[in-house]
Every structure is written in C-alpha cells, then in structure tokens.
Amino acid sequence: MLYAEYTRKIHRYLLLRTGDGELAADLTQECFARLLAHSRRATIERPLPYLYTLAGRLLTDHRRRHETWRTDTLAPEQWDDLLDDRDRPDLLYESRRRMDAVAAALERLPQRSRRVFELCRIEGHTHGEAARVLRLSTSSIQKHLALAMRYILDQTRADE
Template structure:
C-alpha cells in the first residue's frame, strides 16, 4: 500500500488530538485497517478518502473511550464496606445480588462477556486478554468498561468488585 498520505493524515490527527504520539498511533491504526480492508478483497477506489474516513471513525472511538474513562474507576468500589457474613438477611441479600450480577454478565455480548470474565474472574491482565482473544488492547479496555458499567447498572452501583469476588469463590 502506498504511504504517500501519511504526513497529511498525521497532521490532521495531530490537530485533532493535540498529541503527536497518539496521532502517530491513530495514523498507524488507520493504515492498518485500510490494509486489512484491501487484503479482505475489497477494492479501494480513493485511498485518501478511505484513510480519512477510517481516521475520523478512530477519532470518534477515541472520544467515546475517553468519555467512558471519565467515570469513576471501579477501584472506588473497594472503599465500600462489605456486609458481615454471618447474618441470614445479609447472606440472602448477597445471593440475590450475585444472581443479578450473573444475569447481567450472561446478558453481555459474547466477546464482551469473555473479555470481562478473563480479566475480572480469571485475573488476566488486559494485555493477556488481548493476546488470548486476538483483539487490540483498546477493544479489551472497551469490553471491560462496558461490562463493568452493565454490572454497576444491574446492581444499582452496589460494590461490583466484592460481588465478583463472591461469584468467583462460589464458582470454585
């Protein structure tokens, strides 16, 4: 593939993200996606137009990812005190939350669910999940963020990490 549009595309992306290193990453991703498109047998009539379309889509994805990251980290959930384990009401309520959490996880799209389970339940790093699923690190992060958001919503912002921990121990 010709790379004659690289400098032009890079300048566009630097203006858009105001970070030359991130702009280089986005330009590389744009060229990579266009190359994959061509290797899949699709004809490219206007390479420049396709590169810019892919770059704009990458910018939209970046914006969405940054919007999701602006929310509280799930680490803040560790600050919530856990229930005492001996009281019957607490045990019952915990089992109900666990069922809600399991239903929320099962309702996730398959690849999102798999990334989430590999990371949160099996304890793999984002990079290990990306390698195992053969997807980008960005997609792993997105899958996990979406899954955590779904769990939070299902539990009404109850402590997701503690419920996940309980689910992992119940499964063993």
C-alpha cells in the first residue's frame, strides 16, 4: 500500500537529484526494501519523511561509492517536473522551519541591532545609508550588524 502511494514521489525526488531514470528507479526500490525491513523491527509512524531521508542517504552512499556526480542535462520533456515542488514537503518544511528560527532570533535581538539588521540585510541599505537613517557612525552599524548576524547564526544552529 505504501509503495503504491509513495513510489512516484520518491522516484521523482531521486530523479531530480540524479538526472538518471534507471538509477532513480533502483534507489527507489532500495528505499522500499529498507522500509520493509525496518518496519518488521519497529513501527514507522511517518513513512514519507522516513522514505525521503532514506532516499537522500542512499543517494549520498551511491555517489560516494562511484565518486562521480552526473552533470548531464535533462531532456526538455523532463523540465516540467523540475518546476513542480508540490510533492516536496521535506523542502517546504525545512524552509519554513529555518525561516521561523531566523524570525524568532530577530525578535530576541535588541531593538537597535534588529533595526540595523533589517536595514542592511533585508532592505538592502549600505552601512553608510543605515548610519544616516539611525544617526549612528558607520563603525557602530558594522558592529551592530556583526553582533546581530552572529547571534542569529548561533540561535539557528542551536535549533538544529
């Protein structure tokens, strides 16, 4: 039942990363074989994320063993599949999780550091422009920005 429900998604996931239909099919089969073997030992509550994780690991293992990465281009008829990310909940979830972590870290910053970060990194102002807007020296802007970026980086890494 799981195979019928998820095989297309896993195959597409692997095809987009390899550009090789046969390799994607082989790795898809291996994913489901491992899922079956693992499910005999333990209950898998969320099989689709488990399958995506398995697929990524199998692909990494394959690439390590063969030490080559395909750089061929896809045929034009395969391009449409590249644009459709509706079946990519792993990417959507991860992007939202990271954005939420950055937003939460921004909220915890002191007001001035947060405003410097917003001006320079979100709105695209130069250090000099931000200094004029906030009536600070350029070196103060640089220090606030460095502190804000370090804090956000530390906080988002801690969430991982």
